[in-house]
Amino acid sequence: MxxxxxxxxxxxxxxxxxxxxxxxxxxxxxxxxxxxxxxxxxxxxxxxxxxxxxxxxxxxxxxxxxxxxxxxxxxxxxxxxxxxxxxxxSEIEFASKYTNGIIVGITGSNGKTTTTMLVNHILKKAKINAGMGGNIGESFAAQVAENEYDVHVLELSSFQLDGIVNFTPHIAIITNITPDHLDRYNYKFENYVNSKFRITENQTAQDFLIFDADDEVILNWIKNNKVKATLLPFSLKKELEQGAYLKDDNIILKYIKEEKIMSISTLALKGKHNTKNAMAAAMTASLLKVRKNTIRESLEDFEGAEHRLESVLKINGVQYVNDSKATNVNATFYALDSMKTPTVWIVGGVDKGNDYLELMPLVREKVKAIICLGIDNQKIVHTFNNVVDLIVETAGAEEAVKVAYKIAEKGDTVLLSPACASFDLFESYEDRGNKFKQAVREL
Incomplete structure (x- = not known):
């Protein structure tokens, strides 16, 4: 062959x-x-x-x-x-034929890396023989070739799911769905949504689909399409018959029995979106028979993903934050939403059909200056020039950081959260984040 x-x-x-x-x-x-x-x-x-x-x-x-x-x-x-x-x-389809390990597949527009890392962290703490890969770290195929893992925790992009035939995760997670990569889907959002939901197409009633019940796009799709898997939603807004939800600021898991896991105040990762990531990870671990205490401890001592709201340094009372992994508008929405101080926002790159208008209320409330970091910044300037007094265009991380240093005052935050892909000026979002961090350290 x-x-x-x-x-x-x-x-x-x-x-x-x-x-x-x-x-x-x-x-x-x-x-x-x-x-x-x-x-x-x-x-x-x-x-x-x-x-x-x-x-x-x-x-x-x-x-x-x-x-x-x-x-x-x-x-x-x-x-x-x-x-x-x-x-x-696709490679995940090819590799899945050659493993007997349980597959946990995690997709979504945002939060999938953090959720993948959280699940992996909990399983490692529970001494389960698990490997993490897919769209993060080592490829699934390399893992299958080199190791006999009992559980594969895979971050899956829509592009990877596009090439599947029989691939079936035992536990599938969809963190959320917002417009992204529309250039690959003929600029039709429904094509992208269908692509994400391929994660569950081969699942049976013995498998599980964990999803955000506060996400209208996901709910609509499930309402209009047949899902064979057992549905386990998570929500910050409502109590659920089964799934994960909040009660008195505690994370509750309800499937077969009801368990109180922990207070959200002790979660290592802050912000509403991270509470959702923690719920999805906790539910997954619980299905894999991990003890409640292990889940709680893991969610309390987890260290976040690099380039995702990563604190770099505080210089002259100004906090510099690297969120280079925010390659779409929704990810940047989370970042701006979590800012508690006046913010100098570094944004821009390759636009994948972005609509910046949904950021408008946050920009109006929190952003004191915008620094564009891209070759073509016209859309950003056009969208925000009436709400932000100062918009500066730059053509590299070092220049952007130097301008930010001049503008920011004690008590401010300088946030790199580009909302765009990085390929116009950088090799990857990691490269962009590393150059930003390097420039901050050299101030």
Missing amino acids: KLVVLGAGESGIGAAILGKKKGFEVFVSDKGIITQKYKQVLLNNEIPFEEGNHSEDKIFEADIVMKSPGIPDKVAIIQELIERKIPVI
Whole structure:
């Protein structure tokens, strides 16, 4: 059997290693240049590869093609493969055939990384043999190839879910759904929503779907579509017949029996959205038979994800916060919502069809100045120039931080929360966050 892997990033390399281990004849093709780290892995494993182009003659010989989530379905080579009836799947679909471990799949527009890390943290504390991967850290395929985990905790993007056929998580979590990546979904929000809900399409009544019952988009979809899984919602606003909810500021889990887990005042991560992430993680751990005390302790001592509302330094009474992972408007909404002081907001990058108007009330209330960090900032300037007196355009993290340093006064917060992708000026949101942190340290 011939396996062709398109794209030699984390997921592609993982699939190639697993494919070789399972006896496939593997060929890796990347239209760009393969990084040295991944090239070395391919050479060490004696897996043939090409970079800088796709050799169609070799690719069309495939029995099965694993495509990287970064490659859109509409590119010519994928369309041609589909016409030739050569199956094109995602790495999570490919890897799921080769594990007997329980899969916990976590998707959503925001909060999925934090929730994935929370679940993993609780399971590790409970001494459960768990691996974390997918859209974060190591690829699922590499994990399956190299370890026998009892539980796989996977962060899943809509792009990864687009390529599934039989992939089924035993526990699926949808944290929330807000417009994002619309450029990949023909600018139709419903296409993106359907994509997220693919996480539950193969689930049965023995499986679980944990979701935000305060999210209208999710509720509407569930009302109008058949879900076979057992539904376990979570809510900050209402008591539920089953699921996770708040009672007197305590997190209550209710499934089969009712359990009080902890007071939200002792959660390590603050903010309403993090309370929801904690509820989803607690419910997951409870289904996996983790003791209540272990869940509580884990949620009390968890350290957050890097680049997500990360405190960097306080300089002259000004707090600098790195929220570079906020690559969409909704994530930035959470960040601004949690600001308690006048804020100098650094925003901008590659706009994925953003509507900044929903940020208007928060900007009016909290933001004293805006620093644009992107090549094209027209939309941001146009949206906010009537509500914020000072808007400055910059073309790099160092310049943005220097301008912020001049503007901010004692008691203010300088917040990098871009609401955009980073690819115009940076390699990734991590690169953007690291350059921001570096610039702050050099002040």
